[in-house]
Amino acid sequence: MMRKHENWADPGLLDEVRNYGKFDANACLNCGGCTIVCKLTSDSNTFSPRRDIQYVRAGLKDKLRGSLGPWLCYYCGDCATSCPRQTETGESMMTLRRYLTALYDWTGLSAKFYKSKxxxxxxxxxxxxxxLASIILYLYPHRLLEFGSLFSLSAVFAVSLVVFIPNILRMFWFTLGRSNPRPPFWLYLTELRTLVLHALSQLQLRKCKEKAFWFKHLFVVYGYGLTLILVILVESFKTYIRPGYHPFEQPGIDPYKLAVIVVLAVLFVFTAILVVDRVKKQEAMHKFSEFSDWLFPIWLSTLVFMLFLAYVSLSLGVKEVGYGIYVIFLVLLSPWALIIVPFGKTPHLLYRPLAVYFHAVKEKATQMELGKEGKTSLEG
Ligand code: SF4
Ligand code: SF4
Structure with missing residues (x-):
């Protein structure tokens, strides 16, 4: 059954979407070339870049809000070569991802930050x-590292509870919660393997022609995940069970410290490569960069480099230098943890595998419904 207002057109939708980046919808001929050439569209045709472009052109805000399409596009740029109007379909999908991120965000801060530098x-x-003021007034140099670990852990929990979980629920509600046919509950459970597989392997990206980007992307995701586990969870746990203790305030080097330093070094190299790729603009996805596209890799690589330098200095016993660099790290970490991670590009890392998961559930539910209808008409 069609929902009330579902097909009402919003004439301001195109202008609204353009607040989030480049969107060349008027040039689109609706020829379908991009959908044919895209390796990520499935046989059942539930993902079609052309369709999302048409939603915007027609002002179908409700349809666009319920679409998972922009998350299924990995901006490989394969479609750009086939488009007769050079509409940069991949960049339009990127703009839609920013727009949807802002729509899912109940606080409204993502929209504010995307629209206004x-x-x-x-x-x-x-x-x-x-x-910086808190460090100067209350902390430096006492229990600085202990505070850093506990601040990181608290930020992860607070951002997850206040921003990520409610926004993921909103994404679910917009895309699947009101979908027809309604998927049975057991389908969500059986398709959980799709979520795990795609979260761990970024498999969609691997289907694109440019395999090197998949490899770099995977290293950043794993490096980031390992850093979160080692630096936030393990350090906070050690500090929690022994108040006043922090591994990097102890002299010498041990296997744990070595592992942290190696992970930070590898993560820095791969995030720096992402920045260089964006500067070079050789790949399709790096041709157009909005402020948020620069902010994420530059801030992350600087943050990782500062922590690496601080930990190496402390391990070598150069304490004053180590503490000084750690202060810079904390000053950079606080806006990263409280602004860039919850309201910038980082939620894309969550929404992408979730979209593949929701998409799989939706496809299976549709196939089941079609099977039922076919059976009924045969019996009739
Ligand atoms: S290939 Fe270009 S013109 Fe054709 S539907 Fe896609 S975006 Fe539109
Ligand atoms: S950029 Fe790549 S993944 Fe995105 S629609 Fe075009 S071909 Fe598909």
Whole structure:
């Protein structure tokens, strides 16, 4: 059954979407070339870049909000070569991902930050300066590292509870919660393997022609995940069971410290490669870069480099240098954890595998419904 207002057109949708980046919808001939050439569209045709472009052109906001398509596009750029109007379909999908991220975000802050650099830079500076003032007034140099671990752990929990979980529920509600046919509950359970597989392997990206990007992307995701586990969970746990203790305040090197330093070094190399790729603009996905596209890799590589330097200095016993660099790290970490991670590009890492999962559930539910209808008409 069609929902009330589902097909009402919003004439302002195209302008609204363009607040989030390049979107060349008017040039599109609706020829379908991009959908044919895209390796990520499935046989059942439930993902079609052309369809999402048409939703925007027609002002179908409700349809666009319920679409998983933009998350299934990995911006490989294969479709750009086939488009007779050079509409840069991949970049349009990127713009839609920013738009949807803002729609899912119940706080409204993602929309504010995507649309206004003044707001975003103001928020980043305010939080960074507040952290610097707290360090100068209350912390330096006592229990600085212990505070850093506990701040990181608290930020992860707070951001997950207040921002990520509600926003994921909103994504679910917009895309699957009201879908017809309604998938049975057991389908969500059986398709969980799709979620795990795609979260761990980024398999969609591997289907694109450019395999090197998949490899770099995977290293950044794993490096980031390992850093979170080693630096946040393990350090906080050690500090929790022995108050006043932090592994990097102890002299010498041990296997744990060595592992952290190696992971940080590898993560720095791969995040720096992402920055260089964006500067070179050789791949399709790096041709157009919005502020948020630069912010993520530059901030992350700087953050990782600072932590690497601080930990190496402390391990070598150069304590004053290590503490000084750790202060810079904390000043950069606070806006990263409280602004860039919850309201910037990082939620894309969550939404992508979730979209593949929701998409699989939706496809299976549709196939079951078609099977039922076929059976009924044969019996009739
Ligand atoms: S190939 Fe280009 S013109 Fe054709 S549907 Fe896709 S975006 Fe539109
Ligand atoms: S950029 Fe790649 S993944 Fe995205 S629609 Fe085009 S061909 Fe498909």
């Amino acid at each position: 003044v707001w975003e830079i103001g928020a980043l500076a305010t939080i960074g300066l507040a952290m």
